[in-house]
Amino acid sequence: MSATNSVVSAFRVLESVAQMQPVGLSELSRTVGLPKSSVQRALLTLHEIGWLRPTSTQPTRWSLTYRAFSVGTQARDHQLLRETALPFLNDLQLMTTETIHLAAPDGRELVLIERLDTPHPLRAFLPLGSRIPLHASATGLAFLAASSQEFIADYLAGQLAPQTDQTITDPDTLRETIEEVRLRGYSVNQEGLSKGITAVGAAIVNAQGEPIGSVSVSGPSIRMVPETFETFGNAVHETVQRIHAVL
Missing domain, CATH: 1.10.10.10 (Winged helix-like DNA-binding domain superfamily/Winged helix DNA-binding domain)
Structure with a gap:
């Protein structure tokens, strides 16, 4: 060898x-x-x-x-993103009382670089460093919605592996979902990544309008019900806008 x-x-x-x-x-x-x-x-x-x-x-x-x-924590772009976002993530966690995730891109996936846990004993949990498929997560759907048409087309041409029986694996359905996220300003992912867990998310973009990360509010589906989507979705959208303004 x-x-x-x-x-x-x-x-x-x-x-x-x-x-x-x-x-x-x-x-x-x-x-x-x-x-x-x-x-x-x-x-x-x-x-x-x-x-x-x-x-x-x-x-x-x-x-x-x-x-x-x-070594991993020395990734400078991700470290800057995390340090800039953290105060705003704290505010979001206090407002929603649910788990907050911050993820950054790596190829066809996102990597979880920060998690703020809820005080509730029943909660969403992903270990730091987890790799998150774009099509199967609230953070990923938000990231796709902020991406270029070329990036989306390339992503849709690849494998859309299911994570649960609720994961969007049909390219046409995924494209429609991405357009809905763009119009609404935040994503909704009901048990597409983990059974029993629902999340809403929004993408952080740089000065050129390119996505550089995503934030989500995640919790058990028994608490993250449709009546909460708009309130939490608008809150996470406002949070990424505040992060963008500082960056």
Whole structure:
């Protein structure tokens, strides 16, 4: 295996561990499509340089160390977005009393970079760093609605994998939904990402009008009912406008 291939394999293993942790060798090998021997070498190398740690029990399972978190939080654009948005997210959380998510784009997905939790014991929960499909989430639908027609066409041409039985997977339906979000000013996602969870969202745009992130209000569907959509939707829309003004 060449040096380049070894590096690529190591990063594939690292990313898979991040998604599946704690995870064992056999499951990792199946996920990344590499022989166990290659995955084992990558795991040991990543452990040696401080990115992964094994469990002390058998069978061995692997997790990220805090080094991965430390490096990830230095992403400057995302850090600026998070620091700018945080005071406004706090206001939104106090107003809605539900969970607030801030997500930033990475390819065909968003990455969760901040979460403010609700005091309610029954709540929406996504770990920081979670990767969020655009078509399956309130943050993603809002991001698509703020995107260019070229970006949308490219996205619709790709796979629209279901996350639940409520996920929009038909390209024509998704395009209609995107237009509705544009007209309304906020998205509504009823259990498209997680069963029992409903969210409303809006996109943050830069000075050129390009989306650079999204904010959502998420909660159990028993509390996030249609009667709350307009109030919370307008609140999240106003929040992203305030963030945009400061940026």
